[in-house]
Amino acid sequence: MTEQGSAPAVEKQQLQQALEHEGPEPVVADVFARLAIELHDADGLDETVDAVVRFALQAEACTYAGVVLSAPGGWEIGAVTDPVVTKIYTEQLDTGEGPLIVALTGGTTVHVDDVAAETRWPAWRDRLTSYGVGSVLHVPMWSGDRTLGVLSLYNGQPHAFDADDEAIAHILARHASVAVASARDGESMTAAVDARKLVGQAMGILMERFGLDEARAFEILKRYSQHTNTKLRDVAQQLIDTRKLPQ
Numbered sequence: 001m002t003e004q005g006s007a008p009a010v011e012k013q014q015l016q017q018a019l020e021h022e023g024p025e026p027v028v029a030d031v032f033a034r035l036a037i038e039l040h041d042a043d044g045l046d047e048t049v050d051a052v053v054r055f056a057l058q059a060e061a062c063t064y065a066g067v068v069l070s071a072p073g074g075w076e077i078g079a080v081t082d083p084v085v086t087k088i089y090t091e092q093l094d095t096g097e098g099p100l101i102v103a104l105t106g107g108t109t110v111h112v113d114d115v116a117a118e119t120r121w122p123a124w125r126d127r128l129t130s131y132g133v134g135s136v137l138h139v140p141m142w143s144g145d146r147t148l149g150v151l152s153l154y155n156g157q158p159h160a161f162d163a164d165d166e167a168i169a170h171i172l173a174r175h176a177s178v179a180v181a182s183a184r185d186g187e188s189m190t191a192a193v194d195a196r197k198l199v200g201q202a203m204g205i206l207m208e209r210f211g212l213d214e215a216r217a218f219e220i221l222k223r224y225s226q227h228t229n230t231k232l233r234d235v236a237q238q239l240i241d242t243r244k245l246p247q
Contacts, residue, residue, distance in 0.1 A: 049079035052151065052176040057081055059168060061160050062153040063133075067141075068093075068104065069149035069180065075104060078149060078180075084131050085154065091127060098124040100150060103138035107147040111166065112136040114158035135160040139169045141177040148177050202236035205243065220245075 049067045056065035066085040067078040075093060080086050092098035098121050099110040112118050115134055118125045128136070135155040141148045151173045153161065161169075203217040212220070224245050225232040239245055 046079070048179050049176070052172065052179070053079045053081050056151065056153060056169075056172060059172065060153055061155060061162075061165050062137075063156045064154040066152045066154075067149055067176070068100065068152070069141075070147065075149075084133075085152070088128065088131065088133070088154070089152075092124065095123075097121055099136060099138055100152065103140055103150045104147060107140045107142070109140065109166070109170075110136075110138040111161060113161070116158065132156050134158040137161045137166060137169055139166075139173040141173050141180065143177055143181045148180060151176060198233050198236040198240065202239040205239060 049069070052067055053065040056062060064080070064082045064085050066080040066089060068075050068089055069078040070076075077086060077089050080089070089100065092100045099112055102108065103110045113135060115125055115128045115136060133154050134157045137153040139151045139153075141151060151169060153165075153169060155161065199218070199221060202221055203214060206212055206217040206220055207214065210217075221232060221235055221239075224230070225235045228235070235245070
């Protein structure tokens with residue numbers, strides 16, 4: 001992960017004091033506005049999710065934090081604050097079992113108040129106990145009507161997350177969802193622009209070499225893409241690199 005800046009220096013005690021007097025929602029306008037600014041300034045998806053988990057460490061009662069994101073054909077680890085979270089994530093994604101999987105597939109919040117007393121996932125319970133984890137909170141991140149990912153919070157002590165912590169986690173997840181969706185849209189647009197540039201450059205090579213017009217050059221690239229089952233941009237890149245079309 002690329003390190004970029006630091007999350008807003010927000011202590012949970014400050015948040016709790018505000019919550020006691022105002023409830024969780026008013027905090028959005030003040031404290032979480034700083035997070036929104038940081039997410040807006042983040043350069044790309046990696047930096048966005050890094051900012052989310054760093055903020056979670058300071059805004060929540062958690063020892064570790066992480067984010068899992070949707071990916072083509074499954075899920076991917078977006079960011080973690082400690083290698084142990086990568087282990088916890090990987091074990092559940094590999095086995096398809098655990099509270100993370102429930103949160104990802106069901107789009108529901110999963111709060112394990114006392115890991116040692118958990119009976120639904122005994123293998124998961126034993127592993128997390130050995131890692132020194134006592135409490136877990138998974139909060140879904142939504143984009144429209146689909147689950148974009150899950151924000152995960154871990155604490156070394158049982159009963160670490162109360163109702164206020166969960167409310168803060170939901171606010172953070174909402175901010176993260178918007179930022180991640182925006183970052184992905186931006187990266188998709190950049191990739192599309194890059195692909196068009198590559199195709200245009202490859203078309204130029206064909207037009208110059210064989211005296212073709214734009215339509216004919218594009219049809220040749222398209223035909224090679226279909227016949228070789230290769231993405232159009234990859235065919236274009238190969239032509240640019242080698243001055244030859246795929247065999």
